[in-house]
Amino acid sequence: NAGVTQTPKFQVLKTGQSMTLQCAQDMNHNSMYWYRQDPGMGLRLIYYSASEGTTDKGEVPNGYNVSRLNKREFSLRLESAAPSQTSVYFCASSGDWLTYEQYFGPGTRLTVT
């Protein structure tokens, strides 16, 4: 039982490049989330998927897109990376939207130069 896994763990991009962050959970959770965490700041919600087949914007969605590929997988795409997107990205899942605790993946540390 791996919980929530994320790939890659580290990534360096040049401005304008694109990439997809992958996330998978094996806990049969309905809801999945993408957060970013900047130094000295809390977690800010980028996008979430309350259930398979649905996605919604969070607090800071600009510059990102998501895909809920199936119940297990939720990916985050940066179409044209900018230095302001340098951050640590966490994927999380929970049994249900707003009701259950969230389980976080180990994070992806992204640097955009």
Add this chain to the structure above:
Amino acid sequence: GQQVMQIPQYQHVQEGEDFTTYCNSSTTLSNIQWYKQRPGGHPVFLIQLVKSGEVKKQKRLTFQFGEAKKNSSLHITATQTTDVGTYFCAGPESRLTFGEGTQLTVNP
């Protein structure tokens, strides 16, 4: 929109001292969650409070939900070096909002 504020932002204590972090919401919360993040790690769920005035304990950690369900606190008795990390509260109204966290350092 909803705001969740935590104070203090940083707290340095000597091992054995007590520690408290406070969380305040601009709106009434249906429930509040607390998470701990070790340096370089990911947030880990600690507890969820649901009822007005609720108090829950986990060993040396005491969590409280305010009567008006707009504030919460986490108190650690006799801190240990293993308590080092950042403690976040999170309110689930309309969208999930995390406080900025309180970073705790413990001097042995």
